[in-house]
Amino acid sequence: MHLFYTPDLTDDSYRLSEEESKHCVRVLRLVEGDILNLVDGKGLFCEAVITSAHPKACELKIVDKKADYCRRDFHLTMAVAPTKNIDRYEWFLEKATEIGIDVVIPVISRYSERKEIKPERLEKVMVSAIKQSVKAYLPQLEPAQPFKVVVKAPFSGKKFIAHCDEGEKVLLRDAVTKGEDVLILIGPEGDFSAEEVESAIMEGFVPVSLGDSRLRTETAALVACHTVNLINQ
Amino acid sequence: MHLFYTPDLTDDSYRLSEEESKHCVRVLRLVEGDILNLVDGKGLFCEAVITSAHPKACELKIVDKKADYCRRDFHLTMAVAPTKNIDRYEWFLEKATEIGIDVVIPVISRYSERKEIKPERLEKVMVSAIKQSVKAYLPQLEPAQPFKVVVKAPFSGKKFIAHCDEGEKVLLRDAVTKGEDVLILIGPEGDFSAEEVESAIMEGFVPVSLGDSRLRTETAALVACHTVNLINQ
Numbered sequence: 001m002h003l004f005y006t007p008d009l010t011d012d013s014y015r016l017s018e019e020e021s022k023h024c025v026r027v028l029r030l031v032e033g034d035i036l037n038l039v040d041g042k043g044l045f046c047e048a049v050i051t052s053a054h055p056k057a058c059e060l061k062i063v064d065k066k067a068d069y070c071r072r073d074f075h076l077t078m079a080v081a082p083t084k085n086i087d088r089y090e091w092f093l094e095k096a097t098e099i100g101i102d103v104v105i106p107v108i109s110r111y112s113e114r115k116e117i118k119p120e121r122l123e124k125v126m127v128s129a130i131k132q133s134v135k136a137y138l139p140q141l142e143p144a145q146p147f148k149v150v151v152k153a154p155f156s157g158k159k160f161i162a163h164c165d166e167g168e169k170v171l172l173r174d175a176v177t178k179g180e181d182v183l184i185l186i187g188p189e190g191d192f193s194a195e196e197v198e199s200a201i202m203e204g205f206v207p208v209s210l211g212d213s214r215l216r217t218e219t220a221a222l223v224a225c226h227t228v229n230l231i232n233q
Numbered sequence: 234m235h236l237f238y239t240p241d242l243t244d245d246s247y248r249l250s251e252e253e254s255k256h257c258v259r260v261l262r263l264v265e266g267d268i269l270n271l272v273d274g275k276g277l278f279c280e281a282v283i284t285s286a287h288p289k290a291c292e293l294k295i296v297d298k299k300a301d302y303c304r305r306d307f308h309l310t311m312a313v314a315p316t317k318n319i320d321r322y323e324w325f326l327e328k329a330t331e332i333g334i335d336v337v338i339p340v341i342s343r344y345s346e347r348k349e350i351k352p353e354r355l356e357k358v359m360v361s362a363i364k365q366s367v368k369a370y371l372p373q374l375e376p377a378q379p380f381k382v383v384v385k386a387p388f389s390g391k392k393f394i395a396h397c398d399e400g401e402k403v404l405l406r407d408a409v410t411k412g413e414d415v416l417i418l419i420g421p422e423g424d425f426s427a428e429e430v431e432s433a434i435m436e437g438f439v440p441v442s443l444g445d446s447r448l449r450t451e452t453a454a455l456v457a458c459h460t461v462n463l464i465n466q
Binding site for chain 1: 462
């Protein structure tokens with residue numbers, strides 16, 4: 001399957017960008033009459049036929065459309081502190097996109113060593129992952145936000161904070177219910193501060209454990225993401 | 234916590250290697266009387282005190298020993314085809330070590346693009362991961378083996394093969410029982426061949442699905458590893 005990401009698709013015909021036309025015609029060597037697939041990142045999955053295999057402006061005609069393609073009946077939002085080494089964050093985004101995630105909020109907390117992200121590069125990783133895993137929904141990457149803003153934002157589902165400190169915690173596995181929207185907070189390498197955990201609890205977050213293993217930030221985030229997906233399987 | 238990997242630890246005193254002595258004395262700036270921890274990779278977790286902070290031959294005295302440190306009551310063996318891009322395999326090994334795995338078998342199957350691995354580099358990744366996640370057991374990395382050998386080897390637990398082809402499959406989540414030893418086969422980018430799946434079934438492997446998402450080899454392997462760990466939580 002040749003899948004293209006076409007976020008600006010609105011019509012029944014489409015012209016691939018110069019870069020994608022080149023990929024389609026020169027690299028994949030597709031010709032007039034060949035079939036390819038398009039996703040718009042908002043749930044639309046299309047089958048298209050090449051009407052003109054121009055290497056700089058390849059023209060397509062949409063022949064089949066599926067809306068809400070593989071739509072899931074729950075939403076997973078994860079507020080994850082960017083890792084010091086951004087490769088590890090990109091890796092998390094790639095894997096979470098493959099497994100299933102709806103919204104990612106880079107949360108900047110007290111012990112965050114990295115306080116900024118470059119969204120363009122992270123978006124690219126996610127676009128590449130939806131193409132690779134044939135998904136019609138592109139996860140939404142929000143701008144980096146301070147911890148205080150994230151914990152106070154309204155959210156109409158269950159809210160969890162994973163942290164490594166002492167204190168009463170339930171296993172995330174036992175706290176998630178199938179079909180329910182979920183928001184999970186994952187801290188940076190130095191974890192959330194005790195004050196942050198406390199303020200999250202005040203805002204209705206339930207403290208959770210991901211098990212006995214000591215996990216890196218990006219591993220913890222992925223484990224939490226997969227746990228929610230597994231319960232919803 | 235300063236954790237060192239000391240596979241040759243047998244006595245109540247220990248001399249760190251030249252490289253680790255340097256790390257201990259010059260980088261961490263530890264001095265005589267400071268406490269550090271040692272794991273031997275076979276379940277032994279020790280507390281040691283520095284008796285001589287020599288930058289090339291740092292001497293330690295063991296002051297406390299715990300055998301079978303954080304021993305788990307199940308064994309997870311994963312036979313995973315090496316990925317074409319070895320970084321992705323290293324990534325899987327790092328994450329699986331953090332989450333929990335006992336034996337890794339690089340399995341070479343019909344559509345494997347990579348047919349060889351360099352165990353030294355992969356071992357290093359796992360040693361680094363046990364130090365980071367404070368584990369006393371180092372997962373065992375077996376030599377690369379052909380698919381035929383792996384499926385015919387005796388294994389006294391449940392055996393699963395994950396593949397993407399049609400055919401009757403159960404969800405891995407529903408097929409694993411807590412406390413049971415498990416062996417899971419994960420194929421290369423091109424998946425296992427139909428003949429390979431058939432021959433595994435003949436040898437008692439149960440075909441499993443990891444869910445609806447189309448996952449890369451290393452993501453599938455990690456998802457399977459985490460599923461087994463979650464059920465055993």
